[in-house]
Amino acid sequence: MPQMSPMWWTSLMLCFIIMLIILMTILYFNLNNKMESNINLMTNKINWKW
Template sequence: MPQMAPMWWCTLEISFIVSLIIMMTNIFFNLNIKIKSNQKIKKKEIKWMW
């Protein structure tokens, strides 16, 4: 029950929220890196064509 051990539930909640934030930031940065790498590849292809 939450009334018996509030610190346990607080730590669980905080750890869950922190893990979610870390996962979201990882996904965001991975997507940014993929988009940048695709743009660099396209620019390189255009340079090679010229």
């Protein structure tokens, strides 16, 4: 189906870009949560040692 080809490629590219954006946001939030949890663990350990 050659007539469907441009629409297919545009939809594929759109899906790819949306998946990349979702992946980046998930990674960003995961990194933020890990950093916050590490800081919380450090403070908890320091409080516990004291």
